[in-house]
Amino acid sequence: xxxxxxxxxxxxxxxxxxxxxxxxxxxxxxxxxxxxxxxxxxxxxxxxxxxxxxxxxxxxxxxxxxxxxxxxxxxxxxxxxxxxxxxxxxxxxxxxxxxxxxxxxxxxxxxxxxxxxxxxxxxxxxxxxxxxxxxxxxxxxxxxxxxxxxxxxxxxxxxxxxxxxxxxxxxxxxxxxxxxxxxxxxxxxxxxxxxxxxxxxxxxxxxxxxxxxxxxxxxxxxxxxxxxxxxxxxxxxxxxxxxxxxxxxxxxxxxxxxxxxxxxxxxxxxxxxxxxxxxxxxxxxxxxxxxxxxxxxxxxxxxxxxxxxxxxxxxxxxxxxxxxxxxxxxxxxxxxxxxxxxxxxxxxxxxxxxxxxxxxxxxxxxxxxxxxxxxxxxxxxxxxxxxxxxxxxxxxxxxxxxxxxxxxxxxxxxxxxxxxxxxxxxxxxxxxxxxxxxxxxxxxxxxxxxxxxxxxxxxxxxxxxxxxxxxxxxxxxxxxxxxxxxxxxxxxxxxxxxxxxxxxxxxxxxxxxxxxxxxxxxxxxxxxxxxxxxxxxxxxxxxxxxxxxxxxxxxxxxxxxxxxxxxxxxxxxxxxxxxxxxxxxxxxxxxxxxxxxxxxxxxxxxxxxxxxxxxxxxxxxxxxxxxxxxxxxxxxxxxxxxxxxxxxxxxxxxxxxxxxxxxxxxxxxxxxxxxxxxxxxxxxxxxxxxxxxxxxxxxxxxxxxxxxxxxxxxxxxxxxxxxx
Ligand code: MOS
Numbered sequence: 243x244x245x246x247x248x249x250x251x252x253x254x255x256x257x258x259x260x261x262x263x264x265x266x267x268x269x270x271x272x273x274x275x276x277x278x279x280x281x282x283x284x285x286x287x288x289x290x291x292x293x294x295x296x297x298x299x300x301x302x303x304x305x306x307x308x309x310x311x312x313x314x315x316x317x318x319x320x321x322x323x324x325x326x327x328x329x330x331x332x333x334x335x336x337x338x339x340x341x342x343x344x345x346x347x348x349x350x351x352x353x354x355x356x357x358x359x360x361x362x363x364x365x366x367x368x369x370x371x372x373x374x375x376x377x378x379x380x381x382x383x384x385x386x387x388x389x390x391x392x393x394x395x396x397x398x399x400x401x402x403x404x405x406x407x408x409x410x411x412x413x414x415x416x417x418x419x420x421x422x423x424x425x426x427x428x429x430x431x432x433x434x435x436x437x438x439x440x441x442x443x444x445x446x447x448x449x450x451x452x453x454x455x456x457x458x459x460x461x462x463x464x465x466x467x468x469x470x471x472x473x474x475x476x477x478x479x480x481x482x483x484x485x486x487x488x489x490x491x492x493x494x495x496x497x498x499x500x501x502x503x504x505x506x507x508x509x510x511x512x513x514x515x516x517x518x519x520x521x522x523x524x525x526x527x528x529x530x531x532x533x534x535x536x537x538x539x540x541x542x543x544x545x546x547x548x549x550x551x552x553x554x555x556x557x558x559x560x561x562x563x564x565x566x567x568x569x570x571x572x573x574x575x576x577x578x579x580x581x582x583x584x585x586x587x588x589x590x591x592x593x594x595x596x597x598x599x600x601x602x603x604x605x606x607x608x609x610x611x612x613x614x615x616x617x618x619x620x621x622x623x624x625x626x627x628x629x630x631x632x633x634x635x636x637x638x639x640x641x642x643x644x645x646x647x648x649x650x651x652x653x654x655x656x657x658x659x660x661x662x663x664x665x666x667x668x669x670x671x672x673x674x675x676x677x678x679x680x681x682x683x684x685x686x687x688x689x690x691x692x693x694x695x696x697x698x699x700x701x702x703x704x705x706x707x708x709x710x711x712x713x714x715x716x717x718x719x720x721x722x723x724x725x726x727x728x729x730x731x732x733x734x735x736x737x738x739x740x741x742x743x744x745x746x747x748x749x750x751x752x753x754x755x756x757x758x759x760x761x762x763x764x765x766x767x768x769x770x771x772x773x774x775x776x777x778x779x780x781x782x783x784x785x786x787x788x789x790x791x792x793x794x795x796x797x798x799x800x801x802x803x804x805x806x807x808x809x810x811x812x813x814x815x816x817x818x819x820x821x822x823x824x825x826x827x828x829x830x831x832x833x834x835x836x837x838x839x840x841x842x843x844x845x846x847x848x849x850x851x852x853x854x855x856x857x858x859x860x861x862x863x864x865x866x867x868x869x870x871x872x873x874x875x876x877x878x879x880x881x882x883x884x885x886x887x888x889x890x891x892x893x894x895x896x897x898x899x900x901x902x903x904x905x906x907x908x909x910x911x912x913x914x915x916x917x918x919x920x921x922x923x924x925x926x927x928x929x930x931x932x933x934x935x936x937x938x939x940x941x942x943x944x945x946x947x948x949x950x951x952x953x954x955x956x957x958x959x960x961x962x963x964x965x966x
Contacts, residue, residue: 243762245685246816248921253768253784254761259722259729260926263861267729268478268714277478281435281510283448288437289318291499291509292363293492294353294370295519296345299890300379300583303343303352307371311355314369316362319502321354326498332460334488336555336586339464340495345374346552347585348891349518351491356499356507379583380550381890383525387548390578393557401565401575403631409542409572413533417609421530421601422957423560425883425892426523428590429902432480433516438496439506446473449493452482453746454705458739460489465497476737482709483873484589485520487748517585517895522883524549524558524587528601538613540570540624545602550582558587560598563680563937566825567602567642569626583890589748591873592933595681596940600877600958603677603941608954616660617676617945618650629823638822638922639929641853642678645829645916649851650676652914653831662952670835670844673950677938679828679850683920683929684751685819688759689742689812692721692767696806698787698799700725701733702763706744706756708736711932712862713747713756719859720757720926724764726784727798742810750826750930753858758813758924766809774801813924822922826854826934830871830942836950841962843947845875847910848939855920855929867935868911874939876902882959 254260271277278284296303308320323329323342331338341350353370357363380386392400410416436449445465451457454474462469479486492509499507511519526549533542545564549557561575590596610620625643629635650656658674659665665672690704702721708714718732725732735741742763745755772779775789775796783790787798801807833847848871857863880901883892894900905911913935919927940958947965948954955964 243765243811244814244816245924246818249925249927252925253724254926256723259719260858261856264715264719264859266712266715266862267718268708279432279478279480280437280448280450280476281508283437285437285439285506285508288506288508289356289358289503290360290363291354291356291496291507292367293351293495293509293511293515294355294367295349295515296341296352297372298345298374298376299348301345301377302375303345303372304375305373308353311366311369314362314366316358317366318356319499321495321498321502322352328466330463330466332463332489334456334460336552339491347583348889349515351495351519354495354499354509356503379890381582381584381885381887383527383548383550383580383582386550386580386582387527390548390580393577393579398557398559398577401631404572406542406544406572406574410531410533410544413541414536415534415612417605417612418531419605419608419956421528421604423526423597423600424958425525426590426877426881427517427883427900428483428485429897429900430481430483430485433511433513434486434490434492434520435510436493436496437506437508438500440500443467444471445497446475447493447497448475450479450486451476452486452707452709452748454707454737454739455743455746457489461493461497464494474739476707479707479709482747483591484593487589490520514896517883517892517900521586521588523590523593523597524551526558526560526597528560530601530605532605532609534609534613538615538620538623540568542572543568543570544574546576548578548580550580550584551587552583553581555587558597559594560601562594563598564602565631566629566823567678567680568624569630570624573630584885592681592936595937599677599680599938600940603938604944604956607945618646618655621678622646635823638824639853639855639918639920640827641916641918642827645827645851645853648914649829649831649849653849655831658949662949667835669838671838671950673834673946673948675832675942675944675946675949677830677942677945679830679934679938681750681826681930681934681937683824683826683923684749685815685924686745686751686755687812687814688745688755689810690744690760690763691742691808691810692763694767694771694798694802694807696799696802698727698797699731699733700727701735702760703735703741704744704756704759705739705741706736706752707747709747711747711752711866712859713752715862716753716757716858717760720760721764724761724768725798727787750933754924754926754928754930757858757926761925762811762813763809766811767807770807770809771798771801774807818922824923826929826931828852828934830938832942832946834943834946834950836947836965841965843879843960845908845943848908849912850935851914851916852931852934853916853918854931854934855918855923856927857915857931858926858928860915863915863931864913866932867913868905870932870935871911871939872903872905872908874936875908875943877958878940878943879959
């Protein structure tokens with residue numbers, strides 16, 4: 243099915259099941275530990291692999307002696323770049339997943355020791371003797387900044403509207419400030435883990451992966467085998483946050499290890515290896531210039547961002563939202579990319595907008611103060627209904643103003659003192675902050691297969707993943723709504739490359755796109771069922787486990803009496819997303835308390851108001867958003883990969899040193915979804931919401947800290963040493 247015109251009324255709009263706050267159907271399995279994660283898959287006769295990681299950041303291996311390791315008890319084989327044969331390069335990796343002799347980053351995988359037990363593999367891994375010729379690397383973005391180059395790719399080009407420099411210089415009220423965001427790590431609960439098993443030419447990987455089809459393709463490309471010979475299975479995933487979008491070293495090494503050992507092989511990355519071996523969100527340096535009239539109308543807005551990555555990598559696209567969020571006739575954005583020898587940078591938790599808004603939304607707060615204007619009002623008067631660069635291009639939906647207004651009301655914004663340092667509760671300085679939230683809405687084609695059996699059970703199969711987001715539940719809701727059955731009459735099977743290729747989980751496109759694919763398959767199933775029952779599908783009503791036309795009602799299961807009825811379809815998109823700008827909007831409000839003597843910050847209250855199309859399951863969506871808000875607090879106050887500038891690695895590479903907040907750190911978190919449908923996004927009329935939840939949060943916290951203390955911190959995280 244091709245989605246080319248705005249959605250009209252369709253069976254989803256009944257909202258008997260879709261749009262209802264529904265418990266996650268996988269919840270009991272998750273909370274009782276019975277949902278099998280990749281490493282827990284039962285693989286009889288499996289051996290254990292332990293990864294050996296490079297001890298330098300840049301240079302070459304001059305010798306690697308594995309003989310002692312090979313003789314160690316229980317060892318079956320040792321895989322290195324020398325023994326692995328020729329490996330290709332996948333589409334989604336910058337650094338090689340198995341390094342050597344060249345070393346591209348610290349903790350790059352250089353060998354896999356396979357043994358009968360995990361302990362034997364780990365013990366033998368210590369016996370691999372490696373000598374290096376260490377070279378000097380570049381690890382400091384501030385230092386490399388001046389040599390940074392324009393990144394490739396059309397979306398990454400410099401953008402210009404009107405005369406930014408002239409208008410900025412002529413503006414009576416101006417802000418010109420630099421902001422920095424540090425390197426950050428996904429730090430998901432479940433480490434990267436894979437079990438690989440070969441059967442002849444075919445390899446199966448039980449793995450933790452967000453994007454089954456991308457990674458299936460990259461396994462094939464890297465190993466130089468046909469994609470048909472690769473199967474990926476990833477039914478339950480313990481968090482991804484972008485870290486599991488791509489094929490990673492443990493999966494490749496499990497496949498290579500299993501081939502060499504001729505046994506299934508299990509590999510999990512040890513926690514202290516995850517921070518340097520895998521990808522991370524790259525640090526940024528951002529310069530923001532905004533010029534306004536005395537009445538507070540933005541006349542010029544400029545956003546520049548510098549980030550770094552390994553050669554061949556990409557930028558952190560922190561300027562994207564600044565093209566679209568506020569009005570203003572004169573504009574510019576610019577990104578520059580430096581080559582750094584740190585571990586590979588890549589997507590994490592709303593890449594682009596999340597760190598971009600960390601800077602932009604402090605800048606907006608600073609300029610509002612210069613204007614002596616309320617920061618909510620300042621944002622509202624600079625709203626735009628069109629893409630400021632292409633003025634004939636409207637937003638499909640844009641209710642930023644309503645998010646800001648209703649949020650301010652609900653939060654009690656009027657109680658905020660515009661002057662910093664004026665509100666106090668005993669030893670605590672109290673402050674309130676606001677920020678706009680913005681994240682683009684992407685749609686991805688997505689396929690599904692649906693099957694009706696003789697008992698009236700509808701089974702959905704798609705390679706969509708559930709990374710803790712609620713995919714199982716919203717897909718079941720979609721099928722139940724479309725086929726007129728209850729939720730317990732739907733079975734959802736996900737995360738297997740034997741199923742039709744879905745949108746996968748990334749870029750907050752998964753919920754809307756994958757359910758749209760299920761919708762398309764269900765439209766076909768309705769037609770097939772109606773035909774079997776001799777009814778006209780266009781007139782048929784599917785409800786209460788029956789199909790009705792006029793006065794006639796036939797049980798749905800009757801259609802499958804002669805055998806299962808199966809339908810498969812793919813939802814594809816035309817150019818609606820070109821004609822309209824599709825984005826999601828929100829407003830974050832935060833109240834903090836800062837200890838006047840120690841500088842310790844506590845977040846007391848948070849409110850997010852989101853406008854993100856139809857909310858398919860308000861309960862699951864709220865969980866997504868409060869999780870994202872908590873991560874935003876991490877970005878604001880805690881998360882910081884500290885670089886060792888001599889060794890070129892992240893020092894705090896475990897959860898003791900890399901701290902993240904949890905829900906219990908924040909007493910009150912509230913989420914309001916505006917009642918919205920977006921007929922441009924898909925027949926579901928839904929949009930992404932998970933990543934919107936983090937966008938803007940950190941700036942709202944930083945602005946609240948400023949309001950509490952009068953100390954403006956422009957370098958994240960806002961730690962107490964910067965306040966004293
Ligand atoms: Mo997301 S950072 O695209 O998983």
